[in-house]
Structures are given as structure tokens and as C-alpha cells.
Amino acid sequence: MPVYDPLSVINNFRYTVALPAPSLYAQYNNLTNVDIVLNALLRLGFDDVYEVSAAAELVSEAAREYIRAHAEEAPFISSACPSVVRLIRVKFPSLVSRLLPIKAPVEAAAEIARARAMKKTGLKPEEIGIIFISPCPSKVSYAKAPLGIEKSNIDNVVAIKDVYPLLLPHMKHDESQLSPISASGRIGIGWSNAGGEAGGLLVDNYLAADGIVNILRVLEELEDEKLHGLTFVELNACSGGCVGGTLTVENAYIAAAKTKRLVRYQPVSKNHLSDNPELKNIYWADNVEYEPVFRLGNTFKESLRMMGKVEELTAQFPGLDCGSCGAPTCQTLAEDIVRGDAAPNDCIYVLRANIADLSRKISHLTENADPERTLSEEDDRLLHKYIKELTTELTSFGVPDRSGKEDPIT
Ligand code: SF4
Numbered sequence: 001m002p003v004y005d006p007l008s009v010i011n012n013f014r015y016t017v018a019l020p021a022p023s024l025y026a027q028y029n030n031l032t033n034v035d036i037v038l039n040a041l042l043r044l045g046f047d048d049v050y051e052v053s054a055a056a057e058l059v060s061e062a063a064r065e066y067i068r069a070h071a072e073e074a075p076f077i078s079s080a081c082p083s084v085v086r087l088i089r090v091k092f093p094s095l096v097s098r099l100l101p102i103k104a105p106v107e108a109a110a111e112i113a114r115a116r117a118m119k120k121t122g123l124k125p126e127e128i129g130i131i132f133i134s135p136c137p138s139k140v141s142y143a144k145a146p147l148g149i150e151k152s153n154i155d156n157v158v159a160i161k162d163v164y165p166l167l168l169p170h171m172k173h174d175e176s177q178l179s180p181i182s183a184s185g186r187i188g189i190g191w192s193n194a195g196g197e198a199g200g201l202l203v204d205n206y207l208a209a210d211g212i213v214n215i216l217r218v219l220e221e222l223e224d225e226k227l228h229g230l231t232f233v234e235l236n237a238c239s240g241g242c243v244g245g246t247l248t249v250e251n252a253y254i255a256a257a258k259t260k261r262l263v264r265y266q267p268v269s270k271n272h273l274s275d276n277p278e279l280k281n282i283y284w285a286d287n288v289e290y291e292p293v294f295r296l297g298n299t300f301k302e303s304l305r306m307m308g309k310v311e312e313l314t315a316q317f318p319g320l321d322c323g324s325c326g327a328p329t330c331q332t333l334a335e336d337i338v339r340g341d342a343a344p345n346d347c348i349y350v351l352r353a354n355i356a357d358l359s360r361k362i363s364h365l366t367e368n369a370d371p372e373r374t375l376s377e378e379d380d381r382l383l384h385k386y387i388k389e390l391t392t393e394l395t396s397f398g399v400p401d402r403s404g405k406e407d408p409i410t
Contacts, residue, residue, distance in 0.1 A: 003137045003326060003346055004247065005156040007163060010045055013129030013155070015121050017113040018046040019106060022053040022184070022192040023135040023242040025262055026255035027164050033175060034182040034189070034262070040170035042179075044163075046131070048117060049181055053188030055109035055279075057271035060187050060200030062102050062282045067201065067231060075222070075230040076100045078197055082142040083237035084215060085288065087328035090335075092219050093290040098233075101148060101284040105191065106132055106139060108279055110153035115278035132157045135192075135245025136238065137326030141341070148284025159247035185269040193256045194241035198234040200269075208234040210241055212323050237323040246324045246348075296338060310334045318349045351393060358390040 010016045018041045025034055038049045059080070067076060079085050079099040088095050103111075110130045117128045132139060134157045146152040190196035194210040207230055209218045215235040221227050238244035240252030243259065250258070273282065296310070297303040313334035320330070325346040327333035336342035345351040365375065365383050375383060 003140045003342070004134065004159045004162075005131075007158050007166065009156040009158065010129060010131060014127040015047045015117055015123055016045075016129040016131055017048045017050055017117050019050055019052050019109050019113060019130060019132045019154070021106070021133055021135050021160065021242060022051070022056070022189045022259070023245060023248055023255065024133055024160050024163070025189065026192060026243050026258045027160060027248060027250045028171070029258075031258070031262060033178070034184070035178045035180060036171050036173075036175065037167065038181040039173070039178045040167040041133075041163075042181075043170040043173075044166055048113070048120075050109055050113035050116070051182065051184050051188070052105050052109045052132070053184035053191060054271050055112060055188075056105035056191040056197075057185060057188040057200070057269045058108055058273050058276060058279065058282060059102055059105045060191075060197070060269070061271075061273050063100055063232075064201055066100065066102065066283075067203070071231075073098075075227070075233050077222075078232070078234045079147065079288075080104045080191075080197060081236050081242075082138040082147065083136075083212075083323050083326065083328040084235045085147055086138075086141075086291075086332060087212075087215070087237075088219065089288065089291040090332055091329075092223055093292075094223055095219060096288060096290050098222075099288060100232075101288075103148065103282055103284065104142070105188075106134075106142075106154065107146065107149065107152060108282055111280070112276055112278045114153050129155045131155060133160055133163050134158065135160050135242045135248045137247065137346070138237065138323070138328075139326075141326050141336075144341070147288050148286050150286065160245070161247050161249050164249050183270050184266075185271075186263040186266045187269045188271065189259060189263045189266065192242045193259050194236050194239075195234065196241060196259075198232055201232055203231050205230055206232040206234060208236075210236040210244070211239040212237055212321050212328060216321075237328060296335060306338045309338045313337055313344070316344070316350070317347055320349075322348075324348050345393065355390065355393050358386050358393065362386045362390065 020041065025031055025037055041049050075098065077095060077098045085099060113130050114125060114128055118125060130153055132154050140157045143152045143154040143157050187200040190199055195208040198206040198208045209215050240256050243255035244252030296306040314331045317330035325333050327336055333342055333347060337344060345354060365379050
């Protein structure tokens, strides 16, 4: 099953608010006005929209204040990418205290969106669905097990690649008819590109790295205290930043160029903490701690048994540490599977191999059929079994299962 939710989750609530990631805008060609996308989300069926980029500007403001007040503890490491935070927690214990203890923009956005929706509608919190439109699976893991807070305000996470084509027909309306919704400036929308978060801090002595291989190198150098004079280190697991997330459709570098064009004439920032009383506390309420692998189970014996399973599973993965599954490394995916939080086919390479294997088995069975194309009872049973498994795997791969014939929204 895909790790993210289908768009039909909007039917589970009386009122829904879409939280579009800023990387959504960069999927469209020649987009000159963010309101075209935001109005299309309303036409698609959401009751309201709150931009994650608006909350990103609040996070940037809080980060500027925090860094100024704690200058002697620098360098700080960005905590916005869940894959990076996870990587630090499992592999770099000495760097955990350097994580910026501020909520990710999507969490701040979810908190504000729910509070505003409750005020506007009078509905109970559970009747309101806060739906994040995400560039990556790691935000799905984040929503289930948030960082620095007990419970996330995000109810569901849907993939940009699922929403992207559905918005297209709703984006063809006359621009003069658009409701003015967008409230983000250059800083907020710029968070979608590598270096965008650091740019919002308005400091010069920062380092921004993207892609798992590069960030591992930077973290090792930080751990060995080889990097000096830095105030801030921005790390994004995906190449190019969130525009390179695995749930997007556009090439990361083209998307990054589109973002730059889109924000060129925007004001620097349009959001300030003092104007957002709904956001009670932008800082982490709980400490984020080192997550050693021997804490897998409740007892030492159980952890040892689970560690053995982790090793076995890790050996089955390609060892690329590509982050496509939402876990920063193949070993952390194996740990998630052993904990019951993920499945082996969350790994795109395992999934592809399964699909190829099932396709081979199906074609072998059909090739062995007699000239009348009849199969023995056993082969017929196997064929149905393989087709069913293949349909499930293809659905995980993002190919919609048309056998149920349901519309993605209704
Ligand atoms: S860099 Fe990639 S994994 Fe990290 S938050 Fe952005 S899209 Fe998700």
C-alpha cells in the first residue's frame, strides 16, 4: 500500500483545509500567480487552503530570533526535513543538541489552519481535516510520529503527484475571477529550494547541502568539528531541496528554476509571528533524543532479536541510502519495518523487483497454456493469485487500480 493517503480522505471530514507545500507551485509550467493553484484546490473540493509557505515565514522569523539569542551555541542544524532529523538521531548523537528546536513549517501551518477553521465553522477539532499535500513520504512518517511535540495537527498526507493532474482542469479559469488567497512572500515560497530556508535567516555564514550522500559528508565533518565559523547548516535529504521530493512530478532543477521565477517580484515576507496568535508555541515542547538501534524493543532480549531481523532485512536492500522510502538510510527503513511502521515494498527497488518477478511468473503461466488458452485448475489459481498481487504492487507504485472503477475524489 502507498505510504501516503488517497485524496478521497477529504470525504472523511465535515470541513477540510488543504496545506499545499510550496514545492507544489513549481510543478506547473508558466505559473505566474500562486492564487491560480490555491483557487483550484478549492474547486477540487477543499473548503479552505492555508499555505505552508506562509507558516515557513513564521518559522524563519522564530529561527532568526532563536539564533540571535543563542549565538554562542552555533552552528544550528535545520530540523525541517524529517529524513535529516532521523538520520541525526540514529547516527550522529553528538549533533542532536544542534537541531533547531522549532516546529517544521507544515506543523505550524496545521496548527494555525485548525484553529482558524474551528473559529470560522464552530466545528469540533476532529470534524476538521487538515490535509498536507506533500513532496515526500518522510512527511507521512512525521505526521504519524512528530518531532518535538506529542501529536501532530496533520490528519492526512496526500502526494503532490496525485493532486497535480487533478488540479490542471481547475486552473484554466479567468485570472480576474480568482479570490485573493495567497499570503506568502519570497522567503516562504523559497523554502522549497535547497538554500531557501537558510536564505530566510538573512545571515551569510551558512552552509546548505542536499542529497543524502552530501549531507552525510557534512554531518561527519560537523561531528569531527572540521567546519568552523558557521551559524546555520541547512540539510535537505532530496537533491535540489523539497522540489526534488519523490512524490513530485517535475525535474528538481527545472522546478527550482520555476520557483525562482515565481518569487522574483514578490515581497520578501508577508507573515509575522505577532499577527498569528493561533500559533501558541512555535518551539518544540519535547526534547528530541538520540534513537539508538538497541532501543528497538522493550527489553534488551527483544531488541537483540529485532536487531538480527534488521540486519537480515538491510542486506536485502540495495544499500543506496536514497531516501525515496521516507527513511534516510536502508538500515532505518529496516528498523521501521521491524517496528511495524513500514513494509519492504516501501523500497522502490524491492517493489520494482517484485513487480518484475510477478510479471515473469504471469507470462510463464500464460505461455504454458494450451492452444485453446485453457489452464489447469492449479495454474488458473496461481494466475489469479499473481494478478492480484501484481495489482496490489502496482497500486503501491502509484498506478491507480482501475478494477474498483472509483473516482479519486468521490
Ligand atoms: S528534502 Fe526531501 S525528504 Fe526532506 S522534507 Fe524536503 S522533500 Fe521531504
